Every structure is written in C-alpha cells, then in structure tokens.
Amino acid sequence: MQKYRIITYGCQMNVHESEKIAGILTKLGYMQANGDEPADVVVFNTCCIRDNAERKAMGHIGMLKTEKKKNPDMIVAVVGCMTQQDGAGRALREKFPFVDIVLGTSNLALLESYIPSVAASRAKFVDINTEEKPAVNENETFFRTSGTNAWLNIMYGCNNFCTYCIVPYVRGRERSRTKEAVTDEFRRLVDEGYKEITLLGQNVNSYGNDIYGGEYGFAQLLEDLAKIDGKHRIRFMTSHPKDFNRRLIDVIAEYPNICNNIHLPVQSGSDKILKLMNRHYTRSYYLDTIAAIREKLPDCGITTDLMVGFPYEEESDFLDTLDMVEKVRYSNAFTFVYSVRKGTPAAKMPQVDPLVAKDRIMRLIEAQNRITKELSKEYENKVFEVLCEDFSPTKKGCVCGRTDSGRLVTFPGGKESIGQFCNVRINRSQSASLFGETEE
Ligand code: SAH
Numbered sequence: 001m002q003k004y005r006i007i008t009y010g011c012q013m014n015v016h017e018s019e020k021i022a023g024i025l026t027k028l029g030y031m032q033a034n035g036d037e038p039a040d041v042v043v044f045n046t047c048c049i050r051d052n053a054e055r056k057a058m059g060h061i062g063m064l065k066t067e068k069k070k071n072p073d074m075i076v077a078v079v080g081c082m083t084q085q086d087g088a089g090r091a092l093r094e095k096f097p098f099v100d101i102v103l104g105t106s107n108l109a110l111l112e113s114y115i116p117s118v119a120a121s122r123a124k125f126v127d128i129n130t131e132e133k134p135a136v137n138e139n140e141t142f143f144r145t146s147g148t149n150a151w152l153n154i155m156y157g158c159n160n161f162c163t164y165c166i167v168p169y170v171r172g173r174e175r176s177r178t179k180e181a182v183t184d185e186f187r188r189l190v191d192e193g194y195k196e197i198t199l200l201g202q203n204v205n206s207y208g209n210d211i212y213g214g215e216y217g218f219a220q221l222l223e224d225l226a227k228i229d230g231k232h233r234i235r236f237m238t239s240h241p242k243d244f245n246r247r248l249i250d251v252i253a254e255y256p257n258i259c260n261n262i263h264l265p266v267q268s269g270s271d272k273i274l275k276l277m278n279r280h281y282t283r284s285y286y287l288d289t290i291a292a293i294r295e296k297l298p299d300c301g302i303t304t305d306l307m308v309g310f311p312y313e314e315e316s317d318f319l320d321t322l323d324m325v326e327k328v329r330y331s332n333a334f335t336f337v338y339s340v341r342k343g344t345p346a347a348k349m350p351q352v353d354p355l356v357a358k359d360r361i362m363r364l365i366e367a368q369n370r371i372t373k374e375l376s377k378e379y380e381n382k383v384f385e386v387l388c389e390d391f392s393p394t395k396k397g398c399v400c401g402r403t404d405s406g407r408l409v410t411f412p413g414g415k416e417s418i419g420q421f422c423n424v425r426i427n428r429s430q431s432a433s434l435f436g437e438t439e440e
C-alpha cells in the first residue's frame with residue numbers, strides 16, 4: 001500500500017485540517033507512514049503567523065529535495081496559510097521546482113482530484129482561492145488521529161484585523177457553519193466515543209454573526225451542545241476578549257460538561273499598545289471580564305497569549321503587561337516576540353530593537369513560569385477528575401490527561417485507563433506538570 005506523510009505547522013485549526021487531508025488521502029487508498037519512513041505523498045500544511053514558522057516550513061520543504069531525488073515518483077504538496085500570501089504560491093513553485101501541488105486554505109478538497117492527476121501524468125498545480133468568503137465545505141471526511149479528543153470547526157476566517165496579524169489575509173472573512181451542521185457533527189463524535197470535543201474558531205465568540213445576525217450566537221450554541229447526553233467534555237478556543245460576554249460565563253457555570261478553562265488572549269497590558277493593535281478593548285475592560293469569570297467560575301483555568309516588542313512598546317508599556325500577568329495569574333501563557341508580517345498595518349510602524357524585545361520576553365517568561373509554579377502547588381493533595389488521553393511520553397508505566405481546568409496530569413496507569421475519566425490525587429508538582437495517583 002502506498003504511504004503518506006503530513007507535516008503540520010501552526011495552530012489547532014491546522015492540526016485539524018491535517019485530519020481532513022489525511023481523510024482525503026485515506027479515501028484515495030494511501031496509508032499513514034510511520035515516522036520518517038519513505039512516503040509516496042508528502043503534504044506540508046504550513047503556517048505564516050510569525051517569521052520563524054515560515055522559515056521552519058521553508059527549511060523542511062528544502063530538505064525534501066534529496067528524498068525526492070531518491071524517489072522521483074513521490075508527490076509533494078504544500079498547502080495552508082503560507083501559500084495564501086501575496087504571490088507565495090508561484091514563489092514556492094519557483095524556489096522548490098519539485099513541489100507538485102500548491103493549494104490555499106479554502107480549497108484543500110482539490111487534493112482529491114489533483115493527487116491522482118499528478119500520479120498519472122506528473123501534472124503540476126498551483127491553485128489558490130483568493131475569495132474573501134469561500135463557501136464552507138460540508139462534505140469532508142476526516143481521519144482523526146487525536147484519540148479521545150476531537151476537534152470540531154464551528155467557523156472559519158477572521159474579521160478582526162489586529163494590526164500585527166496575517167490570519168484575516170490568509171483565512172478570509174468569518175464564515176460560521178450552521179448550528180445544524182455543528183450539532184450533527186457533535187452528535188456523531190459523541191456516538192463514536194470521543195470523550196472531549198474542542199470547538200474551534202479564530203474568534204468563537206462571534207459565531208453566528210454572519211449567518212444569524214445576532215439571533216443565535218456562541219453562548220446558545222454552547223448551551224445546545226452541552227444538553228446533548230453522554231459523558232464527555234466540551235472545550236472551545238479562541239475567545240476574543242472584546243466579544244466575551246457574561247451570558248457565556250453563565251452557560252459555562254450551568255453545565256458541568258463545559259470545561260472551566262478559558263483561553264483569553266490579552267496580547268498586551270498597555271492601553272496604548274492595545275489601541276495600536278486594534279484589539280477593541282482596554283486593560284480595565286479585560287480585567288473586568290476576568291473578575292466576572294473568577295466570580296462565577298472560581299476554579300477556572302485561564303490561559304492567554306502575550307506579545308512583546310510590538311511597535312512603539314516602551315518599558316512602561318511592557319511593565320503594564322507584566323502587571324497584567326501578576327494581576328490575572330494565568331495558569332499558562334503563550335509568549336511571543338512580535339514578528340513583522342508583510343501587508344499588515346503594523347509592518348509600517350517603527351520597530352522595537354530586537355535586543356530590547358528579547359530582554360522583555362525573558363522577563364515575561366520568568367514571571368509567568370513563577371506564577372504557573374505557584375498555581376501548580378495549589379493542586380497538591382487535592383483530587384481532580386482527569387480524562388486520561390494517552391501514555392505519558394516521558395514516564396514509563398504512566399499515562400497522562402487533563403483536569404477540567406486544562407492542567408496536564410501524569411499518573412501510573414496502562415492501556416485500560418486511556419479514554420477513561422479517573423479521579424487522581426495530585427501528590428507532586430513540577431512547574432507546569434502535575435503528578436498523582438488514582439483514587440477510587
Ligand atoms: N485568533 C486567535 C489567535 C491567533 S494567532 C486570537 O485572536 O487570539 C495566535 C497568537 O499568535 C496570537 O494570539 C498572537 O499572540 C500571536 N501572533 C499573531 N500574530 C503575530 C505576529 N505578527 N507576531 C508575533 N505573534 C503573533
């Protein structure tokens with residue numbers, strides 16, 4: 001049987017899209033290659049959120065040249081966000097002539113017809129759809145590889161145009177799937193035995209605005225899904241603070257199967273920077289939202305994305321970000337140095353010295369690590385329900401899974417535990433990791 005390899009970069013959206021690619025390849029009769037085993041079809045599902053994501057993908061595509069020499073029949077496809085940038089499709093083909101297929105973010109389904117064409121006649125395809133609102137494809141087959149967890153797209157694209165971000169340019173405008181399509185897929189996943197379903201969108205809080213005009217939104221969708229019977233958990237990401245409303249907090253509080261875990265990217269703690277970023281909220285608005293979450297969901301794990309070195313960021317702005325981290329006490333934070341993205345408004349603003357940005361990110365990481373460690377201590381000697389997901393990648397004879405609040409726990413166990421909800425007493429913590437033992 002012929003084999004395929006998919007190399008995925010970027011966010012959960014891409015990870016999930018790779019499951020769609022795997023679905024297409026399975027339908028075409030290919031089988032997943034193990035690790036670095038030679039493959040007949042190689043697909044790069046790329047990301048361009050920051051310069052390093054792009055460079056990593058470019059480097060790996062370049063490295064394939066030798067493998068392609070050994071196996072000239074190998075089919076190479078590059079898809080995903082990187083290809084949607086201005087002129088990127090052709091540039092990729094010119095730089096890497098051995099690439100057979102280049103597709104954008106909204107026409108992945110074409111792989112189904114292009115791969116057999118390449119196999120039959122070595123045809124080459126560059127096909128990037130630049131429509132702002134490409135139609136949502138409801139006829140997808142997935143090959144899910146995520147075990148007990150399943151991803152579920154509720155919407156595509158983004159309307160927010162944060163001044164640093166490339167996503168709206170490469171993913172188009174917001175397109176929500178209908179509530180019927182989402183609910184049907186959710187039910188199917190529950191029937192198939194998935195124990196945790198994560199709803200995906202760049203800004204899930206604006207779900208439905210495009211098709212229901214405010215008549216039906218994310219809080220209602222979440223409530224409707226939470227009412228579906230069965231022992232499973234629901235997570236969602238990402239929430240934009242400007243659209244995160246109180247109704248949503250009430251729904252999360254009311255339904256025990258909705259995880260008490262909210263990813264609420266703040267980006268910066270400085271009002272001046274938030275304005276320049278076009279984020280549409282202020283520091284105090286964000287802190288009010290956090291206070292409302294803490295009041296109704298005292299055990300909620302709150303995580304965030306933070307950026308340093310955005311144009312015009314001065315030491316005082318950075319100190320505001322540090323102060324935000326101290327005030328909110330995030331259970332975890334993804335920290336980034338601002339990276340110039342061509343074609344975005346911030347690319348034309350005066351840039352911060354990279355050495356200054358580097359110093360800031362180190363200080364930020366240090367502060368967040370300390371907080372994560374302190375919060376981990378609070379888990380010790382308490383019992384939590386953990387959904388066991390897999391064998392521990394680091395500890396022999398152990399399995400791992402997450403608490404409702406999203407914290408990773410490692411505990412002794414075997415195959416029989418995977419996919420089960422286990423009560424685990426935490427007996428030790430080490431920075432972000434928690435260790436424990438099951439209890440009856
Ligand atoms: N839609 C989500 C996430 C988008 S990308 C949201 O609105 O939060 C994930 C994170 O990457 C962002 O939250 C931001 O922190 C970071 N990011 C986006 N563009 C970036 C850039 N040009 N440089 C550095 N980090 C960036």
Ligand code: SF4
Pocket residue numbers: 158159160161162165166167168202203240
């Ligand atoms: Fe990018 Fe902002 Fe949209 Fe998130 S909300 S994807 S950061 S433009």
Ligand code: F3S
Pocket residue numbers: 009010011012013014046047048049081082166167170171
């Ligand atoms: Fe990257 Fe595209 Fe996601 S740019 S972060 S893969 S939406």
